[in-house]
Amino acid sequence: MSLLAVSNLTRRYRRGGKTVVAVDDVSFHIEPGETLALAGPSGSGKSTIARLVLRLIEPDAGAIEFEGDDFLALRGATLRARRARLQMVFQDPLAAFNPRATVARVLDDPLRIHDIASRTERPRRIAALLERVGLAADLAPRAIHEISGGQRQRVAIARAIATSPSLIVLDEAVSALDVSVRRQILDLLLDLQRQERIAYLFISHDLGVVRAVAHRVILLDAGRIAESGDARAVIDAPQSTIGKALVAAAPRLKRTTQDAS
Amino acid sequence: MIALASIRDLTVTYRRGGDAVAALSNISLDIVAGERLAVIGESGSGKSTLALAIAGLLPASSAVGGRIEWSGLGRIPLLGRDIGFVFQDPSASLDPVMTIGKQIAEVARTHLGLTWSQADARAKTLLERVRLPDPDSAVHAFPHQLSGGQTQRVAIAAAIAAGPKLLIADEATSALDTIVQAQIVALIRQLVAEDGMTLLFISHDIALAAELAERIAVFRHGQLVERGTTAGIVDAPTQAYTRTLLDAHIGLDSAPLLNRAGPAV
Structure with a gap:
């Protein structure tokens, strides 16, 4: 049984008389102690998925199963109690x-x-x-x-x-930090994961960081899953148009001499 | 090599409450005419203060020591005419209730002495140069009707409208997603080359700076740690702090931090 199983999740917004499908029929699962990354350009739906999983907003369609229960059906005291198991860290504390x-x-x-x-x-x-x-x-x-x-x-x-918690949603949690601090925070998150088997839903626009810390990645484009799989395999050889564009756009530091440390 | 600007012993102190906080201490640095120079550093390094000092935008309450000589310009620079400035948040630098065409035209009219109709025509040309889709109708649009990347294109058009010698981009792509960031960086590179501008690129991102700049100056705690060619800084830094910054960068080829044993399922 997965820790979190999301099925056919859909969320629409109305903006200026037009309907925008922010999340379009998205399904995924997270296992205990696993890091699943959601990556994609602005407006691809990654933060909307985070807010849906946290039940900060409700979906138009789809199901969320968390620790074996229908998470969307929980109400009142039961929901509050279960929320202790599902925590969040945002970009700007x-x-x-x-x-x-x-x-x-x-x-x-x-x-x-x-x-x-x-x-x-x-x-x-x-x-x-x-x-x-x-x-x-x-x-x-x-x-x-x-x-x-x-x-x-x-x-x-x-x-x-x-x-x-058994799952923490990290929404751009290290994006605003200085590089030296960012590395320390990532190390801390990985230590906690190893020791307490916490799973992470890791939302980031930075494919370098995703490749370094995630087990699996889902690349989103316009609310849909463009491709998914092992984080290193996907980022080293993207198959989707958006995956190729994201990898091509990432700045590269070409060092000819590099410390082994 | 002609120095567009020579910064000598520049010290900037801000007053915060009753305390004096040194934002820059004894900085000496030449900006070579026509070069692409990146200034990199973490928060509190003084990199944005340097940009503001060069542009003459420091708050009145700050105390400034040292000098900036504009030998390559031959006059005291005027922001807008001689220096174009692009900020991180373009919507904060644009007037929300003025059409984008008028905002760009106003710069050209003020500094180039054009008539409104000449300035309007120049605004449209500039929107084409920054590759805003449909410039004919875009001149009548307001900033809030554009995406973040499009708004930054407009801010760049306004910054270069009077044909400045120096373009300063202060974290100009940091709020944009990776794909839009790469497009804006490519645009800046192209405009700087076409117009023969000098570029001062302020960034926290050493990889991005290295892709764009010919020279890099590394700042920390208000001090210039080291400066050199991009290849020199990236491949043979002389200062431990520069190495720390390079090693902390997590790129597409970095070793994974994750224990690849995988989740204990």
Whole structure:
């Protein structure tokens, strides 16, 4: 049984009297501990799929099965409880958090809302979460707007793993970070995956990053799946028109001497 | 090699609250006439401050030391006439309630002394040069009616409308997807070559900078770390920081970070 199985998902928008099919009959599955990447140009439907899977928006047609249940049928308390297992990290954590909240408050919320730890136990859990993502525990009283972008994205990851999820949707989660920080965040995500068997739905426009971290990739074009398969196989030899265009457009750093490290 | 601009001991300090923050410290750098020079760095490196200083766009509250000599120009440059500037977010640099034709024409009229009808004709020609589809009707369109890539084409047309000697592109393709980014970079390269412009390309992306530029200057924490030919910087960097940037780049040929054992199914 797949962790997540999406079947024939369709979502339309009305824009200026015209109907735009943002996601058009898309089906895929994710296994436990697996990274599936969604890549494609702007407007190809990748972020709409992320929002559908998270049930931030509802589909016009199709089914989503998560951990064996009909995810679209869940309501109320059952849905809230199941949401603990399906977390998200977005591109801009400053937009996702209350900027005046402290780091501790951001991490306290999921522990309290999902009844994971008692009030007295929560400070210890928060310190452990910070340590888990490579941050010092004394960061807890700092305001979210005071810390660096890389630290903020680590806090976003700490918040996502606070509820022991089986799947995290990463929507351009490393795209806005400086290259040196991006590498550290990717290493952290891969460590967490290895240790806790978390699956990722990894949304990115950057095929280099997708090839480096994903097991499988789906290339989207205008809301439809253009091609899919093993991430390295697809990106090394794309078959679809959009796949070839994306690979051709990626900037290349041609180094004749390269450190083996 | 004639220097279009010689930057000498340039220091820029911003005031933030009660503190003075040094954004650039003692920068000396020549911009050679006709070259494509990339300035790369991470956030806080000072690369955008350098672009603003060259364009004369620093906020009034900043303190500036050192000088910029425009020996290759022979006069104090005027933004719009001598320097064209393309920003990351084109919609922020365009007037949302003015047709794009008028915005481009206004630049040509202001700096070239053209009549409105001459300037309108030049605007249409410029929209053809930046390959905006259907320029005849596009001149009457407003910025919000265009896609992100099309809006950036319009911003480029406005930037080059007065025939500037220097084109500054500050993260001009960073908000665009990979395919549109490659198209805009190709367009910039072509326009710079056709008009004999000098290009200052500001970017966080070392691979993109290396594809476009002949020389690269690496900035960090407001300091110039090193500069050199693109091949020299990419293949034989002398500074550890440059090597760090090169090694952190994840390209289509990089070794996977993933343990390829695959998911434990």
